[in-house]
Amino acid sequence: MEEKLGSISQTLIEGKADELQKQVQEALDGGATPEDVMNQALVAGMDAVGQQWKAGDMFIPEVIRSAKAMSGAMDIIRPKLSESGGAGSGTFVIGTVLRDLHDIGKDLVAMMMEGAGFKVVNLGIDLDAEVFVDAVKEHKPDILGMSALLTTTMPQMGEVINALKEAGIRDQVKVMVGGAPVSEEYAEEIGADSYAPNAATAVDKAKELLQA
Amino acid sequence: MATKMNQTNNQGPQFEVLTESQIEQIYASALDVLESVGARFHHEEALELFNNSEAVVTDKNLVRVPASLVERALRSYPRSIYLQGRNGKNQVRLVPNEVAYGTGSDLPFFIDRETGDRRSTSYKDVNDAARILDYLPNYEFHMSHGIVCDAPNPQTYDRHQYLAMLENSTKPMVLTSVDGEGLEDLWRIATTLVGGEDEFRLKPQFVAYIEPISPLNNDRTAVEKLLFAAEKGIPAMYTPCPSSGATAPATMAGMLVQSLAETLMAVALCHLKKPGMPLIMGGVTTVMDMHTTTYSYGAPELSLACAANTDISKWLGLRMFSTGGCSDSKTLDEQTAVEQMTSLFYAHLSGANLVHDVGYIGSGTIASLDSLVLNDELIGMVRKFCEGLNTDEDHLALDTIREVGPAGEYLTHEHTFEHWREWFMPKLQDRSDWDTWNTNNQKTMIDYLKEETDRILNEHEPEPIEPDQYKEIKKIVHEADERHS
Numbered sequence: 001m002e003e004k005l006g007s008i009s010q011t012l013i014e015g016k017a018d019e020l021q022k023q024v025q026e027a028l029d030g031g032a033t034p035e036d037v038m039n040q041a042l043v044a045g046m047d048a049v050g051q052q053w054k055a056g057d058m059f060i061p062e063v064i065r066s067a068k069a070m071s072g073a074m075d076i077i078r079p080k081l082s083e084s085g086g087a088g089s090g091t092f093v094i095g096t097v098l099r100d101l102h103d104i105g106k107d108l109v110a111m112m113m114e115g116a117g118f119k120v121v122n123l124g125i126d127l128d129a130e131v132f133v134d135a136v137k138e139h140k141p142d143i144l145g146m147s148a149l150l151t152t153t154m155p156q157m158g159e160v161i162n163a164l165k166e167a168g169i170r171d172q173v174k175v176m177v178g179g180a181p182v183s184e185e186y187a188e189e190i191g192a193d194s195y196a197p198n199a200a201t202a203v204d205k206a207k208e209l210l211q212a
Numbered sequence: 213m214a215t216k217m218n219q220t221n222n223q224g225p226q227f228e229v230l231t232e233s234q235i236e237q238i239y240a241s242a243l244d245v246l247e248s249v250g251a252r253f254h255h256e257e258a259l260e261l262f263n264n265s266e267a268v269v270t271d272k273n274l275v276r277v278p279a280s281l282v283e284r285a286l287r288s289y290p291r292s293i294y295l296q297g298r299n300g301k302n303q304v305r306l307v308p309n310e311v312a313y314g315t316g317s318d319l320p321f322f323i324d325r326e327t328g329d330r331r332s333t334s335y336k337d338v339n340d341a342a343r344i345l346d347y348l349p350n351y352e353f354h355m356s357h358g359i360v361c362d363a364p365n366p367q368t369y370d371r372h373q374y375l376a377m378l379e380n381s382t383k384p385m386v387l388t389s390v391d392g393e394g395l396e397d398l399w400r401i402a403t404t405l406v407g408g409e410d411e412f413r414l415k416p417q418f419v420a421y422i423e424p425i426s427p428l429n430n431d432r433t434a435v436e437k438l439l440f441a442a443e444k445g446i447p448a449m450y451t452p453c454p455s456s457g458a459t460a461p462a463t464m465a466g467m468l469v470q471s472l473a474e475t476l477m478a479v480a481l482c483h484l485k486k487p488g489m490p491l492i493m494g495g496v497t498t499v500m501d502m503h504t505t506t507y508s509y510g511a512p513e514l515s516l517a518c519a520a521n522t523d524i525s526k527w528l529g530l531r532m533f534s535t536g537g538c539s540d541s542k543t544l545d546e547q548t549a550v551e552q553m554t555s556l557f558y559a560h561l562s563g564a565n566l567v568h569d570v571g572y573i574g575s576g577t578i579a580s581l582d583s584l585v586l587n588d589e590l591i592g593m594v595r596k597f598c599e600g601l602n603t604d605e606d607h608l609a610l611d612t613i614r615e616v617g618p619a620g621e622y623l624t625h626e627h628t629f630e631h632w633r634e635w636f637m638p639k640l641q642d643r644s645d646w647d648t649w650n651t652n653n654q655k656t657m658i659d660y661l662k663e664e665t666d667r668i669l670n671e672h673e674p675e676p677i678e679p680d681q682y683k684e685i686k687k688i689v690h691e692a693d694e695r696h697s
């Protein structure tokens with residue numbers, strides 16, 4: 001079995017989505033627990049991908065390919081995990097704030113979160129505070145991510161946090177912010193729980209938030 | 213005396229990235245994209261204009277445009293554009309192969325000259341940058357180097373930036389704006405300075421900076437600005453900012469096809485609105501760094517794609533807004549110098565008209581006054597090289613060589629006296645010997661740079677703006693603040 005799980009990791013690192021789904025299904029059919037597949041094969045594989053990316057041995061297109069494959073595998077694993085009462089990696093909702101049209105950074109963060117096993121809801125760009133509040137109510141995410149690339153739209157992130165408070169749901173979700181003009185200090189100033197300067201760090205910070 | 217025939221003299225090196233057949237391939241592919249893929253427009257009037265033409269609008273806002281409309285439109289644009297500063301001087305001529313330099317715009321962070329740290333950009337920073345730009349001889353135009361973060365309202369920062377620049381500089385400008393209303397205010401300010409709407413059309417003082425959203429998407433505010441510029445005859449550029457591999461194909465040619473299609477969409481739209489506005493082609497065409505996800509301002513691909521784009525612009529008969537003198541480094545260091553110099557060189561060789569983003573560090577997020585001063589020196593070197601060399605009788609110097617003869621010297625010859633000032637004169641580079649350098653505290657270029665920046669800030673007094681005009685401009689800015697308060 002250990003060998004099988006190792007080969008799943010390898011398929012994930014190579015980003016072969018169809019092959020990966022097949023292997024995951026086979027492992028489950030062969031009696032592996034969803035927890036083992038998740039932790040020993042998938043999470044282990046994505047950890048390796050993350051390390052290779054940081055070391056400069058893997059690059060964004062390859063990392064995203066693995067992340068997409070991971071997301072496909074999670075579609076199979078997630079229902080099994082909840083059946084057996086185990087927890088997945090959680091839900092992540094993300095969007096770009098009002099009057100801001102920059103989306104590629106936000107999309108990258110979304111893809112990397114998928115790669116980390118999160119169920120991701122990507123709301124889009126130019127979003128009203130209300131949209132964020134409704135999304136938190138609907139999807140009950142563990143983490144809400146907001147992206148702003150303009151100094152002029154950054155304050156909107158604070159507005160959304162206030163709107164969450166007003167709706168009485170601020171304490172139900174962790175808030176994470178990012179974007180080129182955003183900084184650690186700014187995140188603190190508006191009362192966000194976390195900040196990350198890039199997609200790689202975003203994944204690490206999200207995992208920290210879940211453990212906290 | 214015998215005279216010469218059939219000479220070819222290169223005054224300056226010749227440089228091209230694309231052959232004519234390659235340009236034709238790219239152009240034909242862009243037309244194909246316009247006809248078969250189309251672009252989205254999130255603006256009612258634009259959709260109506262397209263709907264009333266031979267273009268086809270489907271799926272609410274997807275516009276496909278036939279080649280015939282694009283070709284008709286292309287013929288209606290001016291081939292030369294003349295910009296001028298607020299005092300009527302400092303003309304910039306946008307004619308083929310004439311290169312002018314300027315800053316980039318709207319940097320959210322500034323390097324604080326006291327602490328060396330980055331902090332958010334203020335009105336005063338934009339003031340200082342404008343004053344330095346006004347002084348430095350190798351810059352012909354400028355943009356608001358930083359984004360004024362302490363403006364009373366985020367919806368009016370564009371007016372404050374224009375104000376700060378006008379107070380401190382008499383050079384022509386390229387201006388970003390918040391939306392159509394912002395552009396209208398900027399234009400009202402300029403018409404006040406130049407003496408009315410018609411005068412502005414003859415002597416425009418600024419170009420409006422507008423961008424599509426790659427790939428093939430046009431948001432409401434961008435289109436609003438474009439249509440206003442077309443109506444009033446304001447020079448404008450519609451400059452795609454694709455990142456290869458993320459918002460454009462990972463191949464340079466594919467990125468060029470897509471950005472040309474984006475440009476040609478604007479060509480068609482502005483023509484439908486009102487033929488003849490001075491539309492300028494643009495592009496910050498670069499790659500997304502696949503290790504860090506950074507939109508790279510220092511990549512050689514940026515220079516390559518921008519130079520190729522300039523080749524295309526010349527073939528189309530449009531003037532070109534290009535990019536150079538920028539870097540991904542976070543501070544002034546070796547990386548900055550290498551990246552800035554490389555992109556300046558290629559931009560100049562390509563013969564682009566307005567080379568912007570000069571001085572950018574931190575991948576388009578950080579401004580540094582010292583970096584602006586550094587680039588003035590770099591541009592000087594580039595200009596010297598690209599001037600090429602003269603091979604007339606006097607410059608061939610046969611007579612002088614004869615007179616000096618074998619084993620002579622040129623130092624005392626009149627010919628030397630007459631010509632050595634044609635050379636580039638470094639201001640910030642140290643060419644002294646070891647001992648002199650040692651006794652001079654081992655100063656490096658960075659030290660000279662800082663001194664020069666201090667000196668300019670202390671000494672340069674820009675030509676003041678007429679008090680009456682200033683009052684009127686302030687009024688327009690104030691009214692905008694009131695409207696948005």
Ligand code: B12
Nearest residue numbers: 100101102103105145147150151178179180198199318388
């Ligand atoms: C490409 C670009 C555009 C494109 C965007 C296309 C698109 N589909 O996204 C276009 C051309 C549309 C555009 C428009 C404008 N832009 Co722009 N743009 C850029 C540019 C050059 C690169 C952005 C980018 O794609 N970076 C690559 C991605 C992958 O990185 P990223 O977005 O930073 O995301 C990473 C991190 O920030 C982080 N992150 C991002 N979001 C989140 C969220 C969370 C939760 C977390 C944890 C992390 C995180 O992780 C990401 C991945 O590693 C930047 C300069 C820069 N270096 O940032 C300017 C920049 C952001 N733009 C700027 C400006 C001024 C504008 C305009 C206002 C220009 C104008 N006047 O018309 C308009 C505004 C339009 C609008 N209303 O939003 C300024 C901002 C100045 C300011 N006010 O603060 C910048 C800094 C450039 C400049 N100096 O002019 N722009």
